């Protein structure tokens with residue numbers, strides 16, 4: 001019997017999407033598969049549920065939600081032989097889009113049933129895994145405003161972007177060490193991506209690959225408000241690589257240090273906010289450390 005556990009985030013995306021036994025038993029017959037569905041009750045609960053599923057011998061654990069849920073589930077599966085399945089139920093669904101996993105629930109479940117696997121790279125920021133991207137500066141501010149909106153939809157995300165353009169002050173000087181060089185900068189945004197798409201099909205790193213063993217780094221220098229709007233326009237037109245103030249690097253690892261030492265700095269990883277107490281960040285990559293079911 002194949003033991004598959006589904007971990008569902010009931011508030012991901014618009015909320016209220018149902019994943020029930022009746023739906024799953026249309027795909028997985030009871031003689032071949034043992035199916036378990038678990039629902040997360042609070043942020044962080046999916047990690048606890050996943051660890052319990054590992055102890056119960058699950059061979060496939062399916063994250064039903066967005067990038068935050070995937071992060072909580074997949075972080076427990078790195079360097080194991082348990083497979084990650086994804087049913088995209090989030091708002092942005094950046095990782096699912098990068099892996100070309102269909103948003104349609106029935107099609108996503110079919111992908112799990114077909115059992116085709118790929119090893120993908122896992123990025124680490126100060127030892128904490130992320131699968132899609134991380135950032136400091138403007139994008140962390142956007143996530144903070146998006147979370148405060150209480151809505152998880154595209155228009156709420158766009159409103160959070162506009163509010164962040166008004167609010168954001170980039171007064172942090174950082175030193176970045178990568179590929180044997182050092183950059184001292186006061187960036188509008190510092191962004192590291194493992195995958196192509198950030199969510200909602202928006203991308204700063206369309207050239208990124210989940211299987212190249214490399215991190216795609218974007219450093220955007222200090223921008224005026226006018227330049228921020230130009231950047232937004234260029235990103236939507238997929239022309240951001242032509243902007244002078246946007247620098248791209250492909251690296252195996254990098255170090256970043258903040259000039260000012262203070263606690264509680266906001267960083268985002270896979271769309272979730274974390275408070276950083278260290279004044280140094282080390283980002284590394286572990287090649288093909290996670291096995292994922294893909295189309």
Ligand SMILES: Nc1ncnc2c1ncn2[C@@H]1O[C@H](COP(=O)(O)OP(=O)(O)OP(=O)(O)O)[C@@H](O)[C@H]1O
Pocket residue numbers: 009010011012013014040041042043044045065066067068069070072089090091092093094152199270271272
């Ligand atoms: N029952 C719950 N109540 C409140 N928050 C929850 C619950 N279960 C999970 N969460 C949290 O919900 C947050 C959002 O989840 P997730 O990222 O999967 O969805 P999303 O933000 O809509 O999608 P995406 O990240 O792809 O845009 C995560 O921080 C997760 O820990």
